[in-house]
Each structure stands twice: as structure tokens, then as C-alpha cells.
Amino acid sequence: MNTLDFLDSIKINSCGITECSRSWHWDTGKKGFYDFDLWLVAQGKGRIIAGEKTFEVTKGACLLLLPNTHYIGEHDIDHPFTIMNVHFSAPQGALAPYCDGAFPLIYRAVSDLVYFCGLLRRVVRLYNAAQKALAVTVFRAALAEYFSLFPVMRDGEQGENKTEMVQKMCDRVNTSPESAPSLSYFSAQFSYSADYLGRLFARDVGISYSDYVANARVNKAKFLLCSSSLSLEEIAEELHYYDVCHFSRQFKRITGISPGKYRKEAVQNNK
DSSP states (O other), rough: EEEEHHHHEEEEEEEEEEEEOOOOEEOOTTTTOOOOOEEEEEEEEEEEETTTEEEEEEEEEEEOOOTOOEEEEOTTTSSOEEEEEEEEEOOTTGGGGGOOOOOSSEEEEEEEHHHHHHHHHHHHHHHHTOOOOHHHHHHHHHHHHHHHHHBOOTTTTTTTHHHHHHHHHHHHHHHHHHGOOOOOHHHHTTTTTTHHHHHHHHHHHSOOOHHHHHHHHHHHHHHHHHHHHOHHHHHHTTOOOHHHHHHHHHHHHHSSOOOHHHHHHHHTOOO
């Protein structure tokens, strides 16, 4: 089952937002839940215990708790949890590509917490307003974000810092793809080797850094082709290509058509 089929198959069973009291302590029982539970720490810090593993969690930690697994939750009484959670059903084995059979949960660090919390708040509001189909639609968007943007973290990894580092790299490229820095630039900024950053970026984003930069430049070229009267030579110069031939070759390699044909089709479609 691929990710799209999985997202189409989910059903929300319950959801909510809980501001935990100072005396809060949570135990699912040895049998755990019968369904999946997406569990986001919106505030506070503490830990989740699953079998012999303890996961220290703080604001921005997002855990996918698995069915039939025993979990215990504790928090720092001076920094109590605010938890957003969605219980949902999915076909048996639907999450197999994302799960390690020996690992009791999926842990991801949310870098854009405002956006992700906003999605889950909408899920809860829609579900409580009896608009369950819309709630599922928004929850699918949240899960797609969860699985596509953030790396799976194992205990002992500094996942949040590395996720933020990759996000900063993406933000820099997205803002000005024509002057995207080299991996060596980020290497000096973050004090990691360029080779390591390249592997980290590819693992988290799904493609190499150079391919990401190429896609971002071509996407900006698409915008300029559709919204300006700049010539191909001027667009190539603005996006810092060596020359118009280099620009045209990369554009066609990524899109399958030449920039001139893309512009012509865009104009025809807008008539």
C-alpha cells in the first residue's frame, strides 16, 4: 500500500486537545490502544516510556503511537503538557513502510509548529462540529506533512536540531534559488562536513541538494515565463545560468518540454 492509498483509508475515531494538570500521569495499560494515536506535544516537556525505551519529549515532539503497545506518559510538573491527539484506524500493515518492527513508536520533530498545530486544531474543530468528512480531509493533509517532511528519529539522535538545519537550507534555496549557496557554505555555517550535510539533506527531503536547487530554479523560471515579458536570455541571466542553452537544457530535463513551449502553452491556457 502506497502513501496515497494509506491516506485514503484512514478513519478518525476521536480527537482532542488536553491541557494536562500538574499531577497528570498516563498509562494505556498493557494491551495499549486498538488504533493509532497521533500525539503532538504543543507545550511542556516530559517523557514517554514504551517497554524498555524512554523517549524524552518536549514542545514540538510528535509521536505516532502504535496499536496494541503499552505506553506510559509523565511530564515535568513545572512544565505540564498540552497535548493534541487524533486516534485513527488504518488497514493492518498500512504503516509498515514507516515502522521498524522492533521500535515501539514513530517519533518526529515538528519544525513549523504553528502550521502543524493549526492543522490539528482544525481537525478537532471540524470533528466536534460533526463535519467528519472535512475533518478527515484536513487530517490527511497533516499526516502527509508528517510523513513527507520530517525524518524518523531514533533514541539518542539530535533530531530537532538537524530538522531545523535542513529546513533552514530549504528556506534559503526557496527564497533565492538563483543564488543558492553551496553545501560548503552550509558546512561552514553549521560546522558539519559537506558530505554529511548532503546525506542528511537527501535523507530528510528525499532528493539531493543539487536536484532540489535545480527544481527550485526551474520553478522560478516557470513563474517568470508565465508572468513576465522577459526573454529566455534575460530569464537565464536572472536565474544565474551559464547561458540560455544551459537554462533550456535543465528546464527540459526537469519538465519534459522547452521553456519556449512552456511559455506558449501557458499563454494559450490563459486565453
